[in-house]
Amino acid sequence: MERILFYILALMMISFAIAAVSSRKMLRSVIYLLFVLMGVAGIFFLIDYNFLAAIQLTVYAGGIIVLIIFSVLLVHHIELKLEMAKPKRQIVTAIACLLGIGVFLKTMYSYDFKVIENHVTTTTSDIGAKLLSYDAGGFILPFEVISVLLLAAMIGAIIIAKGKKLNQQTDV
Amino acid sequence: MIEGVTIYDILTLTTILFFIGVYGFLTRKNLISILISVEMILNASVVNFVIINKYLYPDVLQGVLFSIFIIAVAAAETALAVAIIINLYRQISSVEVKDTEVMKY
Numbered sequence: 001m002e003r004i005l006f007y008i009l010a011l012m013m014i015s016f017a018i019a020a021v022s023s024r025k026m027l028r029s030v031i032y033l034l035f036v037l038m039g040v041a042g043i044f045f046l047i048d049y050n051f052l053a054a055i056q057l058t059v060y061a062g063g064i065i066v067l068i069i070f071s072v073l074l075v076h077h078i079e080l081k082l083e084m085a086k087p088k089r090q091i092v093t094a095i096a097c098l099l100g101i102g103v104f105l106k107t108m109y110s111y112d113f114k115v116i117e118n119h120v121t122t123t124t125s126d127i128g129a130k131l132l133s134y135d136a137g138g139f140i141l142p143f144e145v146i147s148v149l150l151l152a153a154m155i156g157a158i159i160i161a162k163g164k165k166l167n168q169q170t171d172v
Numbered sequence: 173m174i175e176g177v178t179i180y181d182i183l184t185l186t187t188i189l190f191f192i193g194v195y196g197f198l199t200r201k202n203l204i205s206i207l208i209s210v211e212m213i214l215n216a217s218v219v220n221f222v223i224i225n226k227y228l229y230p231d232v233l234q235g236v237l238f239s240i241f242i243i244a245v246a247a248a249e250t251a252l253a254v255a256i257i258i259n260l261y262r263q264i265s266s267v268e269v270k271d272t273e274v275m276k277y
Contacts, residue, residue: 003176010185017189017212021196026204033208036189040215043182046174047226052236056218059243064211064250071254072204075261083268085199093198097191104187113179118230130233131240139237146244153248161255 006046013039024082026072034065051124179227183220190216203257203267207250214246 013036020032037060044053084090134140174182189212196209218239225235261267264274 002174006174006177006181010181013185014188014192017192020212021192021200021205021209026202029205029208033211036212037215040219043219044222047222049222049226049236052222052239055240055243059247060211060215063247067250067254068204068207071257074258075204075267082205083201085201090199093195096198097195100194101187101191104191105184108183108187109180113228115173115179115227116230118173118226120230122233122236127233127236127240131237137234142237142241146241150244150248153252157251157255160252161258 002046006043009039009042009046024084026076026082027069030065030068030072033068034061037061037065048119048121051122051127173227179223182223186216186219186223189219201269203253203260203269203272206269207253207257211246211250214242218242 016032016035016039020029020036023029023032037056041053041056041061044050044056085093130137131139131143193209193212193216196212197206200206200209221235221239221242223235225232229235257267260272260274264271
């Protein structure tokens with residue numbers, strides 16, 4: 001049952017990913033990306049990391065997709081067709097990517113992963129305790145650094161998007 | 173673990189997703205499309221972290237925590253990129269890569 005579910009998810013993710021990078025309509029490719037991200041959340045649910053799946057849905061599907069749609073609507077006319085690369089360049093890139101997939105898969109399948117059979121369920125309180133512990137192997141420092149980084153990114157985004165230059169031009 | 177699905181299957185899936193993202197990154201001519209491809213690449217790597225954590229080292233949480241950090245950094249990066257794109261569009265009325273010449277100032 002879970003196997004079938006996984007293959008359905010995988011098929012959905014790959015086909016929507018290809019659609020997202022090859023669609024000529026901007027807004028549609030964003031929506032295809034949304035489906036890919038939801039497929040990733042489905043895989044997190046399948047391997048029993050509920051907290052990560054919730055984060056994936058809220059941050060990616062809820063936040064990032066909305067931001068990108070917002071910028072698409074601000075920047076584009078909705079009818080505008082995208083300019084694509086030259087066919088020759090597309091083919092060369094596709095061949096290079098297939099080559100890369102081949103190298104990756106060959107390396108992966110020749111390595112013997114020592115898989116441990118387990119059905120450990122990770123609760124949110126485990127993740128929280130590990131994130132805030134300052135023992136050896138605790139993650140309190142990166143946690144704080146990330147919070148400062150998010151604050152800096154937020155202020156930076158406001159200042160950049162405010163556009164000082166534009167105001168000066170309109171004043172003159 | 174997912175019943176009946178080996179680690180190789182999932183790693184194959186994430187590899188394919190990663191290279192689709194790389195393909196989009198190299199062929200698209202538009203800043204927002206490039207952003208979409210970057211999100212796809214980041215997501216494939218997040219799944220890899222989580223899967224390796226779950227299948228090979230189930231009693232630690234490092235992979236999960238790192239994937240949370242990756243998601244946070246990706247959110248910050250997207251917010252900044254969207255801000256830059258909007259500002260650029262107001263200055264040059266275009267988000268094509270070839271028109272982007274004024275980022276110096």
